[in-house]
Amino acid sequence: MASFVIEGGHKLHGEIIPQGAKNEVLEVICATLLTDEEVIISNIPNILDVNNLIQLLRDMGVKVKKQNADTYAFRADAVNFDYLESDDFLARCSRLRGSVMLVGPLVARFGRAVISKPGGDKIGRRRLDTHFLGIQKLGADFQYDNQRGTFRILAKRLKGTYMLLDEASVTGTANIVMAAVLAEGKTTIYNAACEPYIQQLCRMLNRMGAHIEGIASNLLTIEGVKTLKGCTHRVLPDMIEVGSFIGMAAMTGSEITIKNVSYENLGIIPDSFRRLGIRLQQHGDDIFVPCQEHYEIESFIDGSIMTIADAPWPGLTPDLLSVMLVVATQAKGSVLIHQKMFESRLFFVDKLIDMGAQIILCDPHRAVVIGHDRTFRLRGGNMTSPDIRAGIALLIAALDAEGISRIHNIEQIDRGYQYIEQRLSALGARITRIE
Numbered sequence: 001m002a003s004f005v006i007e008g009g010h011k012l013h014g015e016i017i018p019q020g021a022k023n024e025v026l027e028v029i030c031a032t033l034l035t036d037e038e039v040i041i042s043n044i045p046n047i048l049d050v051n052n053l054i055q056l057l058r059d060m061g062v063k064v065k066k067q068n069a070d071t072y073a074f075r076a077d078a079v080n081f082d083y084l085e086s087d088d089f090l091a092r093c094s095r096l097r098g099s100v101m102l103v104g105p106l107v108a109r110f111g112r113a114v115i116s117k118p119g120g121d122k123i124g125r126r127r128l129d130t131h132f133l134g135i136q137k138l139g140a141d142f143q144y145d146n147q148r149g150t151f152r153i154l155a156k157r158l159k160g161t162y163m164l165l166d167e168a169s170v171t172g173t174a175n176i177v178m179a180a181v182l183a184e185g186k187t188t189i190y191n192a193a194c195e196p197y198i199q200q201l202c203r204m205l206n207r208m209g210a211h212i213e214g215i216a217s218n219l220l221t222i223e224g225v226k227t228l229k230g231c232t233h234r235v236l237p238d239m240i241e242v243g244s245f246i247g248m249a250a251m252t253g254s255e256i257t258i259k260n261v262s263y264e265n266l267g268i269i270p271d272s273f274r275r276l277g278i279r280l281q282q283h284g285d286d287i288f289v290p291c292q293e294h295y296e297i298e299s300f301i302d303g304s305i306m307t308i309a310d311a312p313w314p315g316l317t318p319d320l321l322s323v324m325l326v327v328a329t330q331a332k333g334s335v336l337i338h339q340k341m342f343e344s345r346l347f348f349v350d351k352l353i354d355m356g357a358q359i360i361l362c363d364p365h366r367a368v369v370i371g372h373d374r375t376f377r378l379r380g381g382n383m384t385s386p387d388i389r390a391g392i393a394l395l396i397a398a399l400d401a402e403g404i405s406r407i408h409n410i411e412q413i414d415r416g417y418q419y420i421e422q423r424l425s426a427l428g429a430r431i432t433r434i435e
């Protein structure tokens with residue numbers, strides 16, 4: 001288990017470029033299985049989850065060529081189904097949430113798939129009903145192997161149909177869309193997720209020859225085609241990284257420019273930070289966060305205490321609530337952070353309380369943060385990162401805290417943030433990695 005040692009209290013300064021979006025990359029890499037032609041994807045971040053998925057595809061027999069630091073060519077002209085039966089494949093799937101999205105493309109193109117329970121953050125129950133019900137509706141048969149803990153999915157020919165998803169699941173929608181593009185006839189997906197990750201996937205599939213309408217809405221209509229062809233695709237900047245850097249700048253009272261953020265794809269994120277009193281300016285496609293000694297959380301119009309809550313897109317992504325919570329500890333005023341989607345994502349506040357933050361954990365979903373307007377500094381602490389976003393939130397707290405902090409289990413941070421200590425050190429942070 002590697003650790004970061006952080007000397008807090010240094011202001012950051014300069015420019016930072018966000019990496020490509022982790023959650024989009026996981027989708028579009030799986031989509032390369034839908035064709036035997038070459039698909040070239042650029043702006044791929046060098047992070048653990050993505051590298052694991054790329055290796056998984058290689059082991060499945062997909063030809064993967066690294067063209068430069070962030071660009072890969074994928075050619076799935078053959079897939080080794082014997083490997084899909086191996087314990088090695090199943091073990092690797094279970095380390096990675098994104099692996100569940102192999103099912104849609106494999107079933108659509110080859111009529112079969114095997115999958116173990118996928119991994120990802122342990123942040124509460126993470127059911128797969130939406131994925132399975134959707135793909136079953138298209139005509140696939142799911143068998144659960146109790147002994148091996150695997151799902152075997154078989155389909156002679158998928159057939160388009162109407163479906164109303166029980167929830168707007170991000171990876172569930174991606175999986176069903178990837179199955180439906182090669183199904184016979186028309187599929188209508190209502191209550192589809194429409195995060196930029198899904199929009200990007202759909203645009204890429206259309207460039208491959210798919211017929212998807214309704215992109216960016218929660219009603220997708222897909223006219224199935226027989227085959228798909230190759231294409232090139234560039235991944236959007238990671239909106240969660242952009243939000244993490246906004247929070248980092250505000251909390252540490254630093255002046256930072258976040259370059260090339262694809263502002264129009266950030267949705268409600270900038271305004272959500274503004275509600276915490278953080279001033280940020282759009283300069284072309286950059287975000288400039290000025291040095292702010294104080295920021296004050298807004299109240300609602302009726303004067304009641306602000307609530308920041310997650311919701312499916314275009315609502316606020318749950319993946320930024322941990323960062324917003326940590327930033328609120330230094331604000332003036334109070335806020336209720338309501339993490340509706342995941343039930344185990346707020347427990348990390350214990351560590352912030354140890355550092356001196358004033359937070360009441362009301363229940364697993366809700367925490368009230370009483371900002372102390374920098375009247376005293378957080379103290380450096382010794383902590384373990386429970387999940388990717390709590391990890392970055394703790395790192396932000398440590399950058400601002402007085403003294404030395406240690407964060408263990410930083411593999412969680414490495415899952416989603418590339419070269420994070422080098423990039424933050426270039427802004428003036430003092431971070432050392434201990435292997």
Ligand SMILES: CC(=O)N[C@H]1[C@@H](OP(=O)(O)OP(=O)(O)OC[C@H]2O[C@@H](n3ccc(=O)[nH]c3=O)[C@H](O)[C@@H]2O)O[C@H](CO)[C@@H](O)[C@@H]1O
Pocket residue numbers: 023024026097098124125126127167168169170171172193312317318319340341342
């Ligand atoms: C690899 C990947 O892309 N991971 C993202 C994806 O995970 P993932 O696709 O696994 O998450 P889902 O969208 O399926 O759902 C996340 C959680 O929210 C709940 N839920 C979802 C929709 C809804 O309308 N109501 C509701 O309560 C689900 O029950 C689940 O517990 O989307 C999540 C929600 O944005 C993000 O946190 C993850 O970073």
Ligand SMILES: C=C(OP(=O)(O)O)C(=O)O
Pocket residue numbers: 022049097098119120121319388389416
């Ligand atoms: C929850 C997340 O990731 P995953 O779905 O891969 O666990 C995240 O990116 O915040």
